Amino acid sequence: MFESLKISGSGMTANRLxxxxxxxxxxxxKSTGRPGSNTAQVYKRQAPVxxxxxxxxxxxxxxxxxxxxEGVTVTQILHDNNDPRMVYKPSHPHAxxxxxxxxxxxxxxxxxxxxxxxxxxxxxxxxxxxxxKQIISAAIQMGRG
Numbered sequence: 572m573f574e575s576l577k578i579s580g581s582g583m584t585a586n587r588l589x590x591x592x593x594x595x596x597x598x599x600x601k602s603t604g605r606p607g608s609n610t611a612q613v614y615k616r617q618a619p620v621x622x623x624x625x626x627x628x629x630x631x632x633x634x635x636x637x638x639x640x641e642g643v644t645v646t647q648i649l650h651d652n653n654d655p656r657m658v659y660k661p662s663h664p665h666a667x668x669x670x671x672x673x674x675x676x677x678x679x680x681x682x683x684x685x686x687x688x689x690x691x692x693x694x695x696x697x698x699x700x701x702x703x704k705q706i707i708s709a710a711i712q713m714g715r716g
Contacts, residue, residue, distance in 0.1 A: 574641075575703040581642025582696035585621055588645050589689040592617045596677050603665040604655065604673040613673040616651035651676065 596616050604613030624641040653676045661670030 576700060578640060578642040579696040579699040579703065581624065581644060583693055583700070585643045585645050586689050586693040586696065589619050590686065590693070592619055592648060593682050593686045593689060597679065597682050599675060600677045600679065602675060603663065613655040614675045616675060616677050618649050618651065619645045620647045620649055622646040
């Protein structure tokens with residue numbers, strides 16, 4: 572029973588990190604960089620990579636092969652390597668020789684859709700956590716008589 576709390580808790584942690592990266596992407600959407608510059612580089616969109624955490628069941632029963640889920644974790648944060656969005660603004664301090672300013676290639680529609688998905692996933696894990704707590708509480712009450 573406590574395993575469900577661990578699994579839903581790991582999901583909530585992973586989804587919070589996903590929301591943090593989305594917020595970071597949105598916050599840096601208007602940051603600029605100089606095309607081809609090493610000192611004024613453009614922000615690159617970030618995306619977490621999720622991985623299932625498995626526990627080897629071989630430790631408990633050598634005759635049984637398999638894995639048991641222990642939840643989810645974020646294994647790495649990927650940086651989007653797509654070309655930046657170039658906007659012609661010759662008077663901007665980060666404008667290159669041709670007058671273009673580099674902006675991150677971040678689409679607000681994609682980020683908002685991802686934010687909704689991450690929020691719903693977080694809410695689902697919170698509901699599982701709440702249900703598991705209620706079941707544990709009911710089991711304790713039945714044990715007391």
